[in-house]
Amino acid sequence: MTDDGTSQQGFSLPEALIAMLLLSVSLLGLMNYYQSLTYGFMRQWQTQEAWTEAHSQLEAHAATGKGTEPLAEKWNYQFSGVSAGQLCQRVQVIVQTPAKYQAVLHRLECNFAP
Template sequence: MEKGFSLTEALIATLLLAVSLLGLLQYYQALTQGFIRQWQFRQAWSAVHAQLDTYSIMGKGYAMTLAGWQSQITSAAGPAGCKIVTARIQTPLGYVAQSSRIICDPTVSPSL
């Protein structure tokens, strides 16, 4: 009686190992994509609020420096001489974060 594995057993073990590794690689890829989506989601909302904060201080937004990201800031007349400012950020994966804020000039007193 010989000790060891037969060729068939070794091939089956190799096949099971390969299938397991493929499953783990797909799981890792999905996990990585989820982290990237979450990071872009958080960065987009942070950038929207930063755009609005910058606009309220300087009267204009700032240019996005991240490759593939798009930013847009618009303003429209609002109540009592204020402006309604809207900031919109689009991530490379296509997620859009948009927020608006009413910004009033502190030197102008509102008329009642």
């Protein structure tokens, strides 16, 4: 009650400041969680795309003797072939994502045409 006999309702300044502090800490935690979740999804997507792209590169190499153009900028591709006898060659492709994840696939390609 105030001096004139009326009662006051509402929050005091310290209560409002504590509520603002709790709200800002909660929002900061949620933003950090969202950032981590987004990074995890991005990394998972890049990993899946790297394996898919490595397989596509090996398929293209088997059909044409060379790989295809890179999927996107900052994706690195590396082919290597090692002779595995007179008619066969072991082909390896390495696809590296911008997040530095590597997908490595090998295939044995043999040419038995007369």
